[in-house]
Amino acid sequence: MRKIYLGVLALYMGILSSHAQTKDTTGYQARKLKVDEVNFVSAYYHQNGNNSAVTGGIGTENLTDFANTLDLQMSKLTKAGNKNTFVFELGVDHYTSASSDKIDPYSVSSASRQDTRVYPSLNWTHSNEKTGTAYGFTGSYSHEFDYQSKGVGFNFTSVSKDKNTQFDFKAQAFLDSWKVILPVELRPAGYGSGSDRDGRGSVPHSPRNSFSTSFSLSQVITPRLQALLIVEPSYQHGLLATKYQRDYFTDGTERVENLPGQRYKLPIAVRFNYFLDDHFIIRTFYRYYMDNWGIRAHTAEIELPVKLTSFVSVSPFYRYNNQQGTRYFAPYGQHNPTDTYYTSDYDLSTLHSNFVGANFRLSPPNGVLGWQHLNTLELRYGHYMRSTGLNSDVVTLALKFK
Numbered sequence: 173m174r175k176i177y178l179g180v181l182a183l184y185m186g187i188l189s190s191h192a193q194t195k196d197t198t199g200y201q202a203r204k205l206k207v208d209e210v211n212f213v214s215a216y217y218h219q220n221g222n223n224s225a226v227t228g229g230i231g232t233e234n235l236t237d238f239a240n241t242l243d244l245q246m247s248k249l250t251k252a253g254n255k256n257t258f259v260f261e262l263g264v265d266h267y268t269s270a271s272s273d274k275i276d277p278y279s280v281s282s283a284s285r286q287d288t289r290v291y292p293s294l295n296w297t298h299s300n301e302k303t304g305t306a307y308g309f310t311g312s313y314s315h316e317f318d319y320q321s322k323g324v325g326f327n328f329t330s331v332s333k334d335k336n337t338q339f340d341f342k343a344q345a346f347l348d349s350w351k352v353i354l355p356v357e358l359r360p361a362g363y364g365s366g367s368d369r370d371g372r373g374s375v376p377h378s379p380r381n382s383f384s385t386s387f388s389l390s391q392v393i394t395p396r397l398q399a400l401l402i403v404e405p406s407y408q409h410g411l412l413a414t415k416y417q418r419d420y421f422t423d424g425t426e427r428v429e430n431l432p433g434q435r436y437k438l439p440i441a442v443r444f445n446y447f448l449d450d451h452f453i454i455r456t457f458y459r460y461y462m463d464n465w466g467i468r469a470h471t472a473e474i475e476l477p478v479k480l481t482s483f484v485s486v487s488p489f490y491r492y493n494n495q496q497g498t499r500y501f502a503p504y505g506q507h508n509p510t511d512t513y514y515t516s517d518y519d520l521s522t523l524h525s526n527f528v529g530a531n532f533r534l535s536p537p538n539g540v541l542g543w544q545h546l547n548t549l550e551l552r553y554g555h556y557m558r559s560t561g562l563n564s565d566v567v568t569l570a571l572k573f574k
Contacts, residue, residue, distance in 0.1 A: 357426075388401065
């Protein structure tokens with residue numbers, strides 16, 4: 173039930189994993205399952221603007237989100253020396269949205285004024301260091317007031333003998349179901365209040381299924397320069413329009429958002445990391461995005477990690493995005509009554525944005541604050557500015573225990 177810039181949060185929610193290994197002159201020995209590391213990430217996000225899609229492209233976009241994830245990584249060596257890695261992750265988000273309160277302003281139980289999303293996942297990966305290959309599977313689940321999702325995934329990795337080239341492949345499928353909640357004034361006779369008090373028959377449910385793949389190739393070009401190429405085609409079908417979002421037309425009529433039931437996406441990205449010396453790194457990223465709704469976007473980012481000491485670093489970053497919007501978008505009151513598809517969601521409009529911030533990383537050899545098991549602490553802040561008037565701030569704390 174929310175419109176939130178998950179792309180902003182996604183910059184913070186990953187922590188690099190390390191893989192423990194043992195060596196023995198007599199060969200690998202099987203060992204019991206052991207805990208390698210525990211990662212905890214907590215992020216606070218706040219946004220404000222005046223182009224809410226719930227009210228047809230006008231009105232408050234005030235939203236806050238408090239997101240937390242905890243993952244536990246465990247591993248076990250087989251007798252043959254292969255490694256089985258298990259990663260269990262649990263995420264819990266709680267958000268409040270002022271615009272969602274406008275779906276039914278007359279109801280004290282207005283859908284998704286605030287909500288909590290819970291999303292556990294489990295990944296198993298089997299790796300063979302002798303051949304440089306690894307494969308694994310992931311299962312996931314997500315649930316909130318109007319939405320539930322079941323996901324499965326497969327991952328494969330191949331590393332060259334000289335360790336300079338790595339190929340990764342991922343495939344994911346998400347089978348989702350969500351309530352078709354309508355604005356209060358557009359609900360037909362017999363439609364439920366939105367609270368689902370009468371069960372599934374009160375408010376209808378519709379599927380939305382997503383299928384994605386990711387192909388990436390990383391290469392060590394020189395001792396100082398590394399490159400990465402990523403291609404991520406995806407496909408969605410089902411109810412892709414958000415039916416509690418209103419659209420207003422030039423003849424004064426009002427309807428709920430309507431968008432095609434299929435969407436193809438193709439992002440292509442490259443990343444270059446250049447190590448100037450022991451203290452400075454230049455990280456650059458560029459992505460081109462296109463889909464069959466007519467959206468085209470260019471994203472460029474630069475990050476400059478500076479190593480102040482052997483265990484303290486600061487990384488300022490800047491990202492710029494320029495987007496050509498979908499042909500189905502029009503502002504409040506400007507849709508043509510003869511249009512088949514229409515939206516006033518400014519996330520799908522023509523826009524440009526800037527995102528700036530910095531990351532502070534602390535990883536002392538004796539542990540953070542002298543606690544041996546607290547291996548790494550990261551604190552990151554970012555400020556987002558969009559040409560439509562939307563502004564947001566996000567603060568993230570990441571802890572790694574080993």
